[in-house]
């Protein structure tokens with residue numbers, strides 16, 4: 001048996017980078033995983049049984065430090081939430097939803113705004129508002145353009161040394177960022193009109209790519225729909241970073257920050273100490289979670 005790490009998953013195959021020797025082996029996963037409801041993920045540390053020099057079977061998945069199901073990756077330290085300033089338009093509601101997922105999974109996050117070369121005046125204003133708001137909340141915000149080659153070093157610095165994942169809607173420019181960052185790497189990228197016309201996503205697999213500065217980054221398929229699979233209503237407040245210190249002053253422990261008396265979070269929202277969109281999205285997601293529970 002050999003130890004390795006899954007660096008790519010595609011069409012039912014797992015590509016495992018062996019710890020010893022450094023070659024990549026094409027593997028199937030042992031059938032028993034499916035029965036147990038375990039899906040090996042890119043980033044997983046695994047044990048493989050080799051059939052020959054090029055093929056093997058994943059027989060064991062080692063415990064994970066972190067994992068995300070959307071995009072599907074394990075053992076990631078940093079989520080880079082990629083949002084373009086245009087095509088598709090920057091959407092704070094979706095950004096807050098991504099942040100809930102990432103906080104819930106216990107990952108660090110940075111926000112990467114892309115395609116800054118395309119921003120018109122309105123979009124430039126929105127970009128600046130976004131930067132102001134999310135940096136105040138505590139997330140680094142980077143401005144990049146793969147086309148113009150700007151902001152890339154800062155992004156690389158944020159990712160270097162660990163395992164990062166690029167997450168974001170289809171067409172925001174995740175693969176283009178990788179191509180601009182990693183010499184010699186050419187991920188497939190897709191023109192917007194074609195993709196939307198056919199409803200297709202350009203990247204369809206997750207892949208770990210080594211960075212020159214050290215560390216790895218995962219390119220992932222884009223998505224726009226995201227549900228709160230694993231989040232409980234009681235946990236939602238703690239996924240809004242800036243609510244956490246306020247919540248200590250709520251009268252009731254386990255306060256849900258909706259209609260409880262003496263709720264420090266709601267009071268902060270009412271007096272303008274919280275960004276209004278953040279509290280509005282909290283309410284929206286809360287109702288979505290409640291609704292989901294009712295349907296079961």
Ligand SMILES: Nc1nc2c(ncn2[C@@H]2O[C@H](COP(=O)(O)OP(=O)(O)OP(=O)(O)O)[C@@H](O)[C@H]2O)c(=O)[nH]1
Nearest residue numbers: 146147171172173174175176189190191202203222
């Ligand atoms: N002008 C401009 N266009 C960009 C930039 N980055 C990406 N694009 C274009 O946006 C389109 C989508 O880019 P991709 O890199 O394929 O987007 P993606 O996020 O990887 O999309 P999926 O793989 O479907 O998730 C392509 O036509 C790119 O050329 C940028 O910084 N500026």
Ligand SMILES: [Mg+2]
Nearest residue numbers: 174175202203
């Ligand atoms: Mg892509």
Ligand SMILES: [Zn+2]
Nearest residue numbers: 250255257263
């Ligand atoms: Zn409260």
